Amino acid sequence: MTSQQVSRGMGARVGYVRLLGRPRIAGLWGAQLLAVTGARLYALAVMWLVWETTRNASLMGLAAVLESIPYIVIGAFGRKLLSRVASLRRLAVVEAVRAGGVACLPLLWVIPEAQIPVLLGVAIVLGVTGALFDPVLPGLVPRLVGPDEVHEVLGLLDLSTRVARILGPGSIGVLLLVMTEVEFYWITSAGFAASGVTLAVIGRAAARPAPGVAEAVSATPEIPSAWPLLRADPGVTFAVSLHGLGLCAAAAPAVGLPILLSEVYGAGAGTFGMVTAVTAVGSLAGNLVVGNMRLKIMGGFLGVYCLAWIGDGVTLAFMGVAPNMATLWVVSFLSGVAAPFWGVTLQAWLAERYGERERLAVLAADHMVIRAAGALGMIIIPLYVAAAPQVTFALSGVAVVSMAVVGMLMAHRMWHSRGGEAG
Numbered sequence: 001m002t003s004q005q006v007s008r009g010m011g012a013r014v015g016y017v018r019l020l021g022r023p024r025i026a027g028l029w030g031a032q033l034l035a036v037t038g039a040r041l042y043a044l045a046v047m048w049l050v051w052e053t054t055r056n057a058s059l060m061g062l063a064a065v066l067e068s069i070p071y072i073v074i075g076a077f078g079r080k081l082l083s084r085v086a087s088l089r090r091l092a093v094v095e096a097v098r099a100g101g102v103a104c105l106p107l108l109w110v111i112p113e114a115q116i117p118v119l120l121g122v123a124i125v126l127g128v129t130g131a132l133f134d135p136v137l138p139g140l141v142p143r144l145v146g147p148d149e150v151h152e153v154l155g156l157l158d159l160s161t162r163v164a165r166i167l168g169p170g171s172i173g174v175l176l177l178v179m180t181e182v183e184f185y186w187i188t189s190a191g192f193a194a195s196g197v198t199l200a201v202i203g204r205a206a207a208r209p210a211p212g213v214a215e216a217v218s219a220t221p222e223i224p225s226a227w228p229l230l231r232a233d234p235g236v237t238f239a240v241s242l243h244g245l246g247l248c249a250a251a252a253p254a255v256g257l258p259i260l261l262s263e264v265y266g267a268g269a270g271t272f273g274m275v276t277a278v279t280a281v282g283s284l285a286g287n288l289v290v291g292n293m294r295l296k297i298m299g300g301f302l303g304v305y306c307l308a309w310i311g312d313g314v315t316l317a318f319m320g321v322a323p324n325m326a327t328l329w330v331v332s333f334l335s336g337v338a339a340p341f342w343g344v345t346l347q348a349w350l351a352e353r354y355g356e357r358e359r360l361a362v363l364a365a366d367h368m369v370i371r372a373a374g375a376l377g378m379i380i381i382p383l384y385v386a387a388a389p390q391v392t393f394a395l396s397g398v399a400v401v402s403m404a405v406v407g408m409l410m411a412h413r414m415w416h417s418r419g420g421e422a423g
Contacts, residue, residue, distance in 0.1 A: 015152060015291075015292050016152065016155070016156055016159070016288075016291055016292065019145075019149070019152055019153055019156055020156070023205075024144055024202055024205065025144065025145070025153060025156070027198050027201065027202045028088075028141070028144065028157075028198075028199075028202055029156055029157070029159075029160055030198060031095075031194075031195040031196075031198035031199050031202070032137065032157055032160040032195075033160040033163060033164060034191045034192070034194050034195040034198070035095065035098075035133065035191075035192065035195040036160050036161050036164040037163075037164040037167050037191065038098075038102075038188050038191035038192045038195070039126075039130065039164075040164050040165065040167070041175075041184075041188050041191075042102060042126065042188055059116070059119075062120065063119060063120060063123045064123075064378075065375065066120055066123040066124050066127060067123045067124070067126055067127035067130070068127060068371045068372075068374070068375050069124075069127060070124065070127035070128040070130070070131040071127065071130070071131040071134075071367050071368055071371035071372075072368050072371055072372050073131075074128070074131040074132065074364065074368070075131070075135075075226075075364045075365050075366075075367055075368020075369070075371075076368055078131070078132075078364070079222065079223045079224070079225060079361065079364075080222065080223075081132065082132065082135070082136060082223050082360060082361075082364055083222045083223045085132050085136055086136055086139070086140065086223070086356075086360060087140070087203060088140060088199045088200075088202055088203030089199070089200055089203035089204065090203075091132075091133060091136060091137060091140075091196075091199050091203075092196040092197070092198075092199040092200035092203060093196070094129050094132050094133050094196075095129075095133070095192050095193070095195045095196030095199060096192075096193065096196045097125065097129050098125070098126060098129040098130075098133070098192045098196075099189045099190070099191075099192035099193040099196065100125075100189070101121075101122045101125035101126055101129070102122065102126075102185055102188050102189040102192060103185070103186065103189040104118055104121075104122055105118065105119075105122060105185040106182040106185050106186065131364075131367065134367055135360060135363035135364045135366070135367045136360060136363075137157070138154060138157055138347055138363060139356060139359050139360040139363050140356070140360075141153055141154065141157060142154075142351045142356070142359075143356070150348060150351045150352070151291075151294060151344070151348045152291055152292070154344055154347040154348050154351065155287060155290055155291025155292075155340070155344045155348075156291060157347075158287055158290075158291070158340055158343050158344050158347070159284070159287045159288070159291060161343075162280070162283045162284040162286075162287045162340065163284065165280040165283060166277070166280045166281070166284065175187065222357075223357050223360050223361045223364070224357060224358060224361050225361065226361040226362050226364065226365035227365075229354070229358055229361060229362055230362070230365065233353075234410070234414075235301075235302045235410065235411070235414055236349075236350070236353065236362060238302070238407055238410060239302060239305055239346055239349070239407070240362070240365060240366045240369050241369070241403075242305075242306065242309055242400075242403055242404060242407055243342075243346065243366060243369065243370055244369040244370050244372070244373035245373065245399065245400060245403050246309055246312060246313075246342070246400050247370040247373050247374045247377065248373040248374060248376055248377035248380075248381075249313070249316060249377065249381075249396040249397070249399060249400050250316075250374070250377065251374065251377030251378045251380075251381040251382070251396075252316065252319075252377075252381050252385060252392055252393050252396040252397075253316065253319065253335075253393070254378070255378065255381055255382045255385055256381065256382075256385035256386075256389050256392055256393060257272060257275065257276075257319075258272050259385055259386055259389045260319065260320070260385075260389040260390065260393065261275065263389060264389060264390060265325055265328070267325070271325075275328065275329070275332050278329055278332045278333050278336070279332045279333065279335055279336040280336060281333065281336065282332065282333035282334060282335065282336025282337045283336035283337065283339050283340055284336075285333075285336070285337055286336060286337035286338065286339060286340040286341060287340035287344070289337075289340075290340050290341050290344045290345070291340075291344065295307075295341075300411065300414075300415055301345060301348070301349035301352075302349075302407060302410065302411035302414065303408060303411040303412065303415070304341070304345050305342055305345045305346055305349065305407070306404045306405070306407035306408045306411060307341075307404075307408065308338055308341035308342035308345060309338075309342050309400060309401075309403075309404035309407070310400075310401050310404045310405065310408070311334070311337075311338040311341070312335065312338040312339065312342065312400060313397045313398070313399070313400030313401035313402075313404060314397060314401060315331050315332075315334045315335035315338060315397070316335065316393060316396055316397035316400060317393065317394045317395075317396070317397025317398055317401065318331045318397070319331055319332070319335070319393045319397070320389070320390040320391065320392065320393025320394035320397070321390065321393075321394055346366075350362055350363065381396070
């Protein structure tokens with residue numbers, strides 16, 4: 001195996017600071033940050049609201065499932081719908097719908113008998129709008145920059161997700177200390193609305209391409225089916241499958257981390273919050289590296305992608321076997337670092353490999369797979385994690401590492417068969 005070669009984001013490379021100096025990109029990043037933070041705030045608050053208003057744990061699970069179902073349905077059958085919203089100005093309309101959905105939640109305090117229908121209805125609305133927004137926005141972003149800047153701008157979008165993972169949990173407690181729950185939902189709705197206004201302004205300004213960008217940001221022709229694309233490209237198919245397995249295994253820390261901390265380490269809620277924060281800080285650090293550095297190894301994009309998942313799986317397994325809290329802190333940080341590497345690598349790979357229509361199709365299929373796999377993980381893993389948290393963490397990590405190693409072997413074989421091409 002050849003040694004890794006690192007290409008740093010210096011010189012001709014365009015880093016985050018220079019990208020944010022462009023009004024379109026800065027506005028787009030701000031809109032994405034508002035949207036993702038709003039979604040995080042909603043996800044954290046709605047579970048509390050469901051429990052507070054119903055005292056029914058099953059309804060909490062139903063609300064989460066209802067939000068995930070649209071990702072699966074639209075990913076499988078929603079090509080025409082995705083095509084219709086595939087412009088920044090139409091995504092602004094999606095954000096307006098999302099803002100309206102969250103704005104309905106204060107009705108629960110006015111019409112108590114509407115509590116359950118409104119909660120479940122909003123869950124569906126948020127699921128549908130998220131299933132449209134999440135794959136389409138990164139699919140459109142490469143239009144706004146030159147070919148050499150796609151990696152960095154996708155890293156910048158990923159950065160908004162990493163920042164939101166810190167802002168969401170950190171701000172919800174502060175907001176609810178200084179305002180009522182009704183005011184909180186109005187604020188969350190206003191965040192989505194502001195995101196929509198920003199996208200509408202950028203979409204209008206971007207109707208004419210920027211210097212060096214070949215095409216204008218207009219509506220996209222009908223998106224093709226993802227399945228022929230995936231059948232014709234085993235590397236991408238494997239990457240999407242590995243993404244699904246990784247998100248399925250992620251149910252172990254999502255459900256089992258409080259159990260692991262309390263049962264194995266005798267820690268409380270404060271430690272849980274700190275471990276979560278350390279992981280979020282690690283993901284932020286990882287993004288700042290991957291957004292300004294491009295790893296090149298034998299195997300091309302798939303090799304880098306699988307290597308990142310090996311790191312993710314190793315840290316997941318070590319969470320289960322960490323001998324003490326100090327080790328767990330370090331492993332949690334490294335787990336956060338690994339996530340942006342596979343996230344940005346996959347997005348950049350799809351941007352390089354496909355045209356816009358095909359890229360949107362594959363991104364929608366990817367979201368469908370990870371939502372279905374994540375839901376499956378949330379069903380299966382809780383059955384085992386309470387009885388044996390350390391074993392569950394270790395086995396989940398080993399499963400991810402094993403599949404990623406297979407992907408590395410596939411990447412090397414494909415690399416040699418294509419004469420050392422990156423794809």
